[in-house]
Amino acid sequence: MGNLKKRTPPEQHPQRTGRKPPRALKWVIIGILAVGVVAIGLSVAGQSPSATTPVAIDPGAVAAGEQLYQANCAACHGPDLRGTAVGPPFLDVIYAPNHHSDESFQRAAEVGVQPHHWNFGPMPAVGANAGLTRDDVALIVAYVRSEQEAAGIFNDPSH
Numbered sequence: 001m002g003n004l005k006k007r008t009p010p011e012q013h014p015q016r017t018g019r020k021p022p023r024a025l026k027w028v029i030i031g032i033l034a035v036g037v038v039a040i041g042l043s044v045a046g047q048s049p050s051a052t053t054p055v056a057i058d059p060g061a062v063a064a065g066e067q068l069y070q071a072n073c074a075a076c077h078g079p080d081l082r083g084t085a086v087g088p089p090f091l092d093v094i095y096a097p098n099h100h101s102d103e104s105f106q107r108a109a110e111v112g113v114q115p116h117h118w119n120f121g122p123m124p125a126v127g128a129n130a131g132l133t134r135d136d137v138a139l140i141v142a143y144v145r146s147e148q149e150a151a152g153i154f155n156d157p158s159h
């Protein structure tokens, strides 16, 4: 009996120290989560310029896109993006990013456009005909977005 009672204090001791590993573990988990959140944040930040944000437009992409635009799109949409007798202007709020997304430019270049906003008639699949890749069209979009922003066109408020 005496021996059992003497053992009681040492048994409590392991219980106390026993709390330390979970506490340390908690901080390890918090640390891993924090690193994970920062990593996700960095990867999202790294993708956003090309994915969605028209604000962070790469100047190199704009210059390359301008050349592709002038060669493939300007004949109808105008060298200054203000349209021609055969195609609509891109400096119009209906072509703002929230109304005509970057993907709608990809589709237009790849398969053409059935007339629905204007009376110019259909747009042929000029991108596919000229062998433009999605990357080429993305450069054209970067140029168009930068010109739209310069003209104060951001989002279509009525859309």
Ligand code: HEC
Residues within 6 Å of the ligand: 069, 072, 073, 074, 075, 076, 077, 086, 087, 088, 100, 104, 105, 106, 108, 109, 113, 114, 115, 116, 117, 118, 119, 120, 121, 122, 123, 124, 126, 127, 140
């Ligand atoms: C042969 C003339 C012509 C050329 C070249 C041309 N387009 Fe078009 N595009 C049009 C016409 C016409 C429309 C308007 C259709 C309508 O009534 O909505 C149009 C509409 C569009 C639209 C709007 C699509 C939609 O969903 O409403 C986009 C985006 C577009 N063009 C992108 C381009 C790009 C990018 C190029 C160059 C790679 C290009 N276009 C070259 C004639 C042209």
